[in-house]
Amino acid sequence: MRFHVLGIGSIGSLISHHLRRVLPSTHTITLIHKTLRQARDVQDSGGIIRVEASGVLENASGFKSELFDGVAARPRIRSKMQSSENPYTDIQKEGGDDGVHENSIESLFVTAKAHQTLPALRKLSPRLSPNSTIILMQNGMGVYEELIQEVFRNPISRPHFILASNTHGVHSKSPFNVIHAGKGEIRFGIVPDSAGRNFEAEFQNYSIPTPDRRGRLADIVESEDDPHFARYRSLRNSVAALVLMDALNTTWCPMEEVQIAMRRKLVVNSVINPLTSIMGCRNGELFQTKAAHGVMRSVCREAAQAFAAEAAAKALERRKSVENDLTVPPSFVSRLLQADFLEQECLRVAEATKFNISSMLADIRKGATNTEVNYMNGYLLKLGKKYGVRLPTTLTLWRMIHMRTSIPLDKLF
Numbered sequence: 001m002r003f004h005v006l007g008i009g010s011i012g013s014l015i016s017h018h019l020r021r022v023l024p025s026t027h028t029i030t031l032i033h034k035t036l037r038q039a040r041d042v043q044d045s046g047g048i049i050r051v052e053a054s055g056v057l058e059n060a061s062g063f064k065s066e067l068f069d070g071v072a073a074r075p076r077i078r079s080k081m082q083s084s085e086n087p088y089t090d091i092q093k094e095g096g097d098d099g100v101h102e103n104s105i106e107s108l109f110v111t112a113k114a115h116q117t118l119p120a121l122r123k124l125s126p127r128l129s130p131n132s133t134i135i136l137m138q139n140g141m142g143v144y145e146e147l148i149q150e151v152f153r154n155p156i157s158r159p160h161f162i163l164a165s166n167t168h169g170v171h172s173k174s175p176f177n178v179i180h181a182g183k184g185e186i187r188f189g190i191v192p193d194s195a196g197r198n199f200e201a202e203f204q205n206y207s208i209p210t211p212d213r214r215g216r217l218a219d220i221v222e223s224e225d226d227p228h229f230a231r232y233r234s235l236r237n238s239v240a241a242l243v244l245m246d247a248l249n250t251t252w253c254p255m256e257e258v259q260i261a262m263r264r265k266l267v268v269n270s271v272i273n274p275l276t277s278i279m280g281c282r283n284g285e286l287f288q289t290k291a292a293h294g295v296m297r298s299v300c301r302e303a304a305q306a307f308a309a310e311a312a313a314k315a316l317e318r319r320k321s322v323e324n325d326l327t328v329p330p331s332f333v334s335r336l337l338q339a340d341f342l343e344q345e346c347l348r349v350a351e352a353t354k355f356n357i358s359s360m361l362a363d364i365r366k367g368a369t370n371t372e373v374n375y376m377n378g379y380l381l382k383l384g385k386k387y388g389v390r391l392p393t394t395l396t397l398w399r400m401i402h403m404r405t406s407i408p409l410d411k412l413f
């Protein structure tokens with residue numbers, strides 16, 4: 001099968017590396033590069049993605065590359081010279097098309113930033129079909145909702161979606177050479193099927209004790225004898241690939257659990273990313289001051305109130321409505337979304353990633369004028385607006401990031 005990865009920053013490199021290590025070489029993994037420069041960097045690195053974890057350096061090679069130039073996202077014909085030097089790392093050149101089948105994307109891992117995903121998937125959408133699978137792995141929330149409103153409007157013809165919450169802490173040493181500093185986990189779930197297939201049947205098998213319940217690939221599609229095999233093949237293979245990556249602590253969970261994990265990560269990012277960006281400091285430096293604890297506590301309290309209001313409204317809606325809810329927010333207030341648990345998680349992550357420069361600060365240092373903040377603090381603010389909860393500290397951080405990306409710091413002299 002053909003796997004593609006969109007967004008080859010530090011998380012994209014980590015995912016691509018581990019995908020390559022677990023998948024047999026008959027499955028291609030294509031890195032979709034934003035710029036020619038990035039494509040050349042991977043070529044310069046010998047087509048190898050290096051990951052260093054606890055002082056151990058591991059290599060993965062055998063990637064294909066293609067360019068996403070922001071104008072036309074289609075694979076380009078391989079350069080003969082590069083192909084003969086390295087059969088797997090073939091930067092593809094302008095001027096051709098391998099035909100519809102070769103052009104199509106079966107499984108797309110999206111590690112691009114939240115604010116870059118909608119425009120990128122708009123361009124890639126002609127290559128995606130109802131038989132494709134999109135795995136959203138980026139920080140922040142609201143991307144899936146945006147994609148189904150703006151690009152994949154028809155539930156019948158939209159690709160399958162997997163949503164993931166990722167708590168690994170990674171930073172780049174050099175291009176395609178990353179340090180996996182904070183070992184976290186990836187929890188993922190499948191968005192319910194528009195055709196009504198129950199991918200989570202085994203999670204609802206009450207004859208098995210709850211901790212032993214696992215998702216079953218056969219609940220996606222059992223075998224080629226299934227008349228709808230083609231429709232579900234990429235989903236089954238994408239889930240299998242994720243499950244295989246146990247070095248990344250991957251767990252297939254019911255969507256309701258993933259939604260909780262995503263909300264917890266959202267709060268962590270809505271605290272650490274803006275604060276480190278405003279202060280220009282590493283994650284670990286933040287909570288050395290009492291003042292930072294105060295800001296963190298306020299954001300956690302506000303977020304917990306918004307989540308509780310959302311859960312209460314959803315529970316009421318569900319009782320009233322028979323409609324299929326394909327967004328599946330948690331329908332009960334999980335203890336894990338209460339303010340004190342959110343605070344503990346912020347402190348834990350800041351410590352686990354203490355040497356990290358947060359992704360938002362890294363973008364700002366590179367001169368970005370747009371950041372992920374609208375999908376972090378901005379997402380919480382939208383929830384607050386929808387469910388009548390005020391989030392003043394979250395709003396202030398959101399405003400300060402917008403100021404931070406428009407007013408140059410320390411440029412008075």
Ligand SMILES: CC(C)(CO)C(=O)C(=O)O
Nearest residue numbers: 139272353356357358359
């Ligand atoms: C968890 C954290 C804050 C680690 O740096 C992160 O996800 C980010 O930088 O975006």
